[in-house]
Amino acid sequence: MTFRQLELFLALARTPHVRKVAEQHFLTQAAVSSALKELENEVGIPLFDRLNRRLVLNENGRALSERLGPIMQQFHDTIGLFKGERMSGHMHIGASATIADYVLPQILYHFRDLYPDVAITTTSANSSEITQSVENGKLDMGFVEGEVQSTVVMSAPIGEEEMVIVSSDADFARKNPYKMASLLSKRWLLREPGSGTRDTFLQGLGDQAVNLNVFLEFDHTESVKRVLQNPDTLSCMSPYAIEPELFHKKLFIVKVKDLHFPRRFYRLLHRDKYETRPMETFSQMIQAILNK
Structure with missing residues (x-):
């Protein structure tokens, strides 16, 4: 042997x-x-x-x-x-949409600038798909929103945030905090099934989720943001995803007084996967950004 x-x-x-x-x-x-x-x-x-x-x-x-x-x-x-281990080689990293689109890009640039001998391939998909890709070895590691259920993948929390309900209607958002029950009949725009953003929101709603008017579903966060410019639409999103829109006053946070939507970000690694020094260093960098 x-x-x-x-x-x-x-x-x-x-x-x-x-x-x-x-x-x-x-x-x-x-x-x-x-x-x-x-x-x-x-x-x-x-x-x-x-x-x-x-x-x-x-x-x-x-x-x-x-x-x-x-x-x-x-x-x-x-x-x-x-x-010791040289900072060289190739990493295939996967991330769910919020992290892939709004957190990873600058980290990827900074990492490659510091360690030019480490090549990185990235994949973006929803949390469920990223978990499956780590399970079957297609990805070296993954970064997702929300907990995952897997017997072969180790998940470690690397950050947290509180999702917010948003609207493009400034007058509507300026009013006193709403009860969630009064908002359920609005035209809600959600991500597709399997999305960590969607799962966190529906779990936070609890029993009220059955009364939610899901008007449209999208595979991409940018699509949600575009359609939010229409009247009577609402969505629950990550602050990372809407930072520019909040700053330029294209979207506004709608306060609710009876619910919160906290969630954690997790790093996924197959239990049999050897964690190289580049993988460890990259994980530390993304954790530092998420905990600022």
Whole structure:
């Protein structure tokens, strides 16, 4: 049994595609398949089921992955203590819309300016999709709004905010704080299902959510902001997303007296993923911005 066999097994457990794992490790597909077969012969049991030419991690493989992953992580951490890690390489980062559009851009520029040898690829999607991409190994790490439910992804809070209800009607927003019940019949503009912004708002509404008049749903925050210029429309949004509109008085905060919509931002990392120094440094930078 070799260290390489174990590394390739964990890579296949995260991404059960021989071609992709071979590319990641600069090997041929035959070499990866051979290493897996040798490992299975060593342990005496199959670790994957072969279904229609696809690898599917079985119960044996899951058990080994759960025990081996932390050990391999500890090994890499220990080696890193002695040899250090250069700030170089490539990171694939995913973020949900609010973070991707309104928090990440300047951080990406600052990070690349400081560490030009680290290449970064970014993906923007809703919180649910980012979580799935971290689970299946398509992303090195993700940043989302709201808690996630996953057995293989570790989530750590890195910041928090309170979402606000907004309108383009200055006179309407200037009035005394409203009871939420009086606003439910307005034309509400929401993000699509799976969005962290949407989930936080509906969870905050509680039982009142069933009476909410969802007038339109959008995949993008910018679309919500544009349609908010129409009369009688409301939305609940992140202050990060509407900072310019608030400053230029294109949108106004509508105060409610009986509800709040706090939420946290989380960093997502696969439990078997080795956190490199660039990943750790980038996470620290985004955490610092979110906690200003």
